[in-house]
Amino acid sequence: MDIKTVGVVGAGMMGSEIALVFALAGADVVLADKGAEALERARSKLAGVLEKGVAKGAYDQAAADETLARLTFTEDLQTFADRDLVIEAVFEDEGVKADLYRRLEPVLPADCLIASNTSSISISVLASHWPEARRARFMGLHFFSPVSRMKLVEVIPGFDTDPEALARARAACEAAGKVAVPVKDVVGFAVNRLLMAFFIEANKLVEEGVATPEDIDTACRLGLGHPVGPFKLLDEVSNPLALQVMEILHEAYGPRFQPPLLMKQMVGAGRHGRKAGRGWYDYREES
Numbered sequence: 001m002d003i004k005t006v007g008v009v010g011a012g013m014m015g016s017e018i019a020l021v022f023a024l025a026g027a028d029v030v031l032a033d034k035g036a037e038a039l040e041r042a043r044s045k046l047a048g049v050l051e052k053g054v055a056k057g058a059y060d061q062a063a064a065d066e067t068l069a070r071l072t073f074t075e076d077l078q079t080f081a082d083r084d085l086v087i088e089a090v091f092e093d094e095g096v097k098a099d100l101y102r103r104l105e106p107v108l109p110a111d112c113l114i115a116s117n118t119s120s121i122s123i124s125v126l127a128s129h130w131p132e133a134r135r136a137r138f139m140g141l142h143f144f145s146p147v148s149r150m151k152l153v154e155v156i157p158g159f160d161t162d163p164e165a166l167a168r169a170r171a172a173c174e175a176a177g178k179v180a181v182p183v184k185d186v187v188g189f190a191v192n193r194l195l196m197a198f199f200i201e202a203n204k205l206v207e208e209g210v211a212t213p214e215d216i217d218t219a220c221r222l223g224l225g226h227p228v229g230p231f232k233l234l235d236e237v238s239n240p241l242a243l244q245v246m247e248i249l250h251e252a253y254g255p256r257f258q259p260p261l262l263m264k265q266m267v268g269a270g271r272h273g274r275k276a277g278r279g280w281y282d283y284r285e286e287s
């Protein structure tokens with residue numbers, strides 16, 4: 001891998017595992033967050049993922065130990081001064097991201113590749129928060145959850161992204177075991193547009209009484225070869241997050257992404273999904 005040093009900001013659900021996949025591929029990785037608690041949570045989560053990897057025979061204990069040793073957990077952005085590639089995975093809020101970019105800018109090397117893992121904010125809009133000179137090396141790298149298992153990364157250029165910078169970032173993702181698909185900078189990129197259309201149609205089938213959520217999930221697993229059906233997946237993603245994405249797509253593309261009434265009722269009723277104990281399925285026995 002031509003990229004030897006990687007920095008990830010945001011040690012939450014996405015950032016922690018993005019850091020892990022690059023460390024597994026042999027890069028020296030710094031993972032930053034704004035609180036010691038978030039960093040400790042990330043460290044113990046990643047130790048758990050590595051433990052599972054060893055148990056499954058994906059790598060041996062020595063490789064897992066070396067991977068953990070290649071990861072530095074820090075609150076100090078000054079440690080980003082020698083990074084080849086920096087990936088931002090902080091909250092999905094343009095203001096929060098812009099503020100972080102302002103603090104990173106004086107620290108990063110001039111030729112550093114910079115990416116955002118945003119799901120819904122335009123890459124060209126985010127690029128505007130960097131000085132002109134940085135915009136050629138700024139792009140979207142949209143990973144999927146859980147990053148340690150999902151192989152896809154959508155690679156998204158902004159207006160000013162240099163194709164050579166995009167190709168280098170893409171190669172780094174591929175060296176880390178990902179499969180990159182280039183996608184234009186449109187709302188929802190490609191996969192979330194497809195997924196939300198699928199969720200909306202599944203809701204309509206239930207609203208119309210065509211089939212139950214359980215039967216639709218069975219049909220999609222056995223008829224389409226999906227590993228889980230749309231309602232099980234909604235419970236994993238969380239219904240409020242899916243509804244929020246539908247609303248963003250509705251605003252961008254109009255009626256074809258209008259959130260179904262049933263989704264709104266589910267969210268309003270607190271049936272948020274697996275973590276909440278109830279969603280389309282009942283998980284209360286599990287907790």
Ligand SMILES: NC(=O)c1ccc[n+]([C@@H]2O[C@H](COP(=O)([O-])OP(=O)(O)OC[C@H]3O[C@@H](n4cnc5c(N)ncnc54)[C@H](O)[C@@H]3O)[C@@H](O)[C@H]2O)c1
Nearest residue numbers: 010011012013014033034038089090091092117118119145
């Ligand atoms: N959750 C998903 O399935 C998913 C999928 C693809 C992309 N994304 C995108 O990835 C990004 C992160 O999402 P997530 O689900 O991991 O969120 P998360 O809430 O789990 O994690 C965000 C982390 O960023 C940290 N953070 C916030 N502001 C910070 C700052 N200024 N400096 C340092 N750390 C800061 C928080 O403390 C938190 O640990 C978002 O842009 C989201 O849209 C999410």
